[in-house]
Amino acid sequence: MIIPIATLLITPAAGDMLVTDFSNQHQLRWQIVNDTVMGGRSSASFVEENNEAIFRGNLSLENYGGFASIRAAIKPINKAASKVAITVKGDGRDYQLRLYSRLYSGQVSYRHMFTTTEEYQTIMLPMDAFIATYRGRLLTELDPIAWQQVIGVGFMLADKKPGDFALTIKDIRFMP
Structure with a gap:
């Protein structure tokens, strides 16, 4: 299910907390986690260049596969945040932004779906709209993630459509 979101271009504000803008390579240590951990055949790569990062690969449904993802640990958020802003361009596919909780x-990851276009767009995702999941299963009994709990971010493709994919990420910010 895709949750409708507002898409608009924004200018960073003084109260924003920048997670990364890829202007300094290796600000975060990104890890690729694909369905190969359970026998699937999806592949992915992650490259930082020219002040952006590209998450690309091939999604395969073979061997009960069907997901490709990247994730990174982040420093604790030290300001109140009510939304996450991501600036991305993609291939028209539906991706997930994932937040990981210290609890x-x-x-457990908290996910929010978003649809990409072939143009850069800044997408605002309200933190209280992220849905708790564990290995693809919804965990409806858990409270929404609070900004103080966030210890990691990630992106996942799991749209059940095999084939090549590419998501370019310009920046990730937490906003008041």
């Missing part, structure tokens, strides 16, 4: 040692 669950990174095992």
Whole structure:
């Protein structure tokens, strides 16, 4: 299910907390986690260049696969945040932004779906609209993630459409 979101271009404000803008390579240590951990055949790469990052690969449904993802640990957020802003361009596919909580040692992720276009867009995702998941299953009994709990961010493609994909990420920000 895709949750409708507002898409608009924004100018960074003084109260924003920049997670990364890829202007300094290796600000974060990104890890690729694909369905190969359970026998799937999807592949992915992650490259930082020219003040952006490109997450690309091939999504395969073979061997009960069907997801490709990247994730990184982040420093604790030290300002109140009510939304996450991401500036991305893609291939028209539906991706997930994932937040990881310190309460669950990174095992539970909170996801928010977004649809990409072939043009850069800044997408605002309200933190209270992220949905708790564990290995693809919804965890409806958990409270929404609070900004103080966030220890990691990630992107995932799991749209059940095999084939090549590419998501370019310009920046990730937490906003008041």
